[in-house]
Amino acid sequence: MSLTQDQHRIWVSSFFKSKVKEFDFCLRSVVECCDQSMDRFHKGQQGNEQTESRIVYAFSAFSNTVQSLKDAGSTFLKPKIAWSDIEGLRHGTFIWLSRNAATHDGNPVISGWTEGRYFVPKDIHRFDSSGKLIEILAPTVDAAQFCLEFAKDFSNFLVLRLDSLGHIEAPRTSIEDIEKALESPMVPAFARQLFNAQKSEIERALMLVKSEPTGDAITLLRAIVTYCETRLQPEFSSRIRPSELL
Template identity: 45%
Template sequence: MEEFSVRHRRFVANYFAGKVKELRFQLAIVVAGCDKSLSTFTSGGEVSRDNHQAVLYGFSAFTNVIQTLKDAVKTVTNEQLDWSKIERLRHGSFMRNVRNAATHDGNPVISGWADGRYFVPSKIVRIDGFGKTIEIPAPAEDVRAICLDFAEDFCLLLRETLIAAGGIEHLKGSKFSIEEVEDAFANSTFIPPFAKELFAQNREKIEADLKDLKHDPIADAVKELGEVIQYCDSVKGD
């Protein structure tokens, strides 16, 4: 298995919680768009084009964050998260394949709408990078239910994977080394000269403070994953 440097793993670990927040952000856009569509339809109104686009583009962005988090958890833990595990989740196989369809083919995926709800109306047919024809069955559930069920299961899997991983204690501590901070101060055109001078005068203290930081990127990621799980559970009955 490919080994990742400690520095590389720390970089990705520091971004992980933020990427989980992005997953929730895109998921919430899809859910809000689906809810607004149903509410508007129920009240006899006309669903706007902007709302359709929010669901369509939000779903596309949501599927791409899935791939990012899959890759990130491999880098952080140095353990492969196989698609076979993800495919066992609710709608796991569907999400894997439509991510490819949306990213590589530009397929909109969501092209069905009925009674205020968004659907994938029929199977999707695509040709993969090896020239093989892939058929993706259309789920019976609407897009809102698909995204919430998958997101909940996926975040549970990511959380379990991070908690179970060993050898990640060395990722704790400051997000940056003193050399990285120093380089940023030296090369940034946005930092005024007086700030650069202050940094130079206090370099040793700043270095000591960095070493004392208790930042734990894995704990932060686990917390954010829990927030997504709670969010999914809280809106399922709406």
């Protein structure tokens, strides 16, 4: 199979909306962990290892989707997305550097809890790949708030970048692609028979299929912004700062 750089960029752009969905899923997982913790607190229930570990795993996944969106977007966007772009967003520097601490050091990052809310309990110190000592300042708000604030800003940033790209049509699935897939031993014989009987109709249908993946991604990102704005309303975000607990 031959693949040009331009074709690869188009393919990556077509994957982008799925990665946005993953970003949304991980964000909501973080918020759900926070909601469940607050619910347990109000009911006077104690957490356990399983419930308290979920926020660590959810945040690790969330921060890694940021890396994925940055790298995938940089494949087809010009100029590329740089960490300096992300640093300018609310909590952008923390998301970037804490992602490194979680991925490369195994640091749990979110390991503080008080009155139902999860926090980063203190500044994080680590050495980077060059041996330089790095200080990662802990956010002064709880995990739900800083993830929602970052996600809103990051989503708006990606919308602007994708809007500037203009229209990109997703690569079409060819009849040859389907034929190749049907060669798999996992495909039952009756499926191949159905395909062969309707091959002409399927080929005509494929020619009519059109998709604008970046447009779909923009729609998803705007929905994330709306979700973040809703969850950051006062009725959801009567947050406390760690300094108030001292």
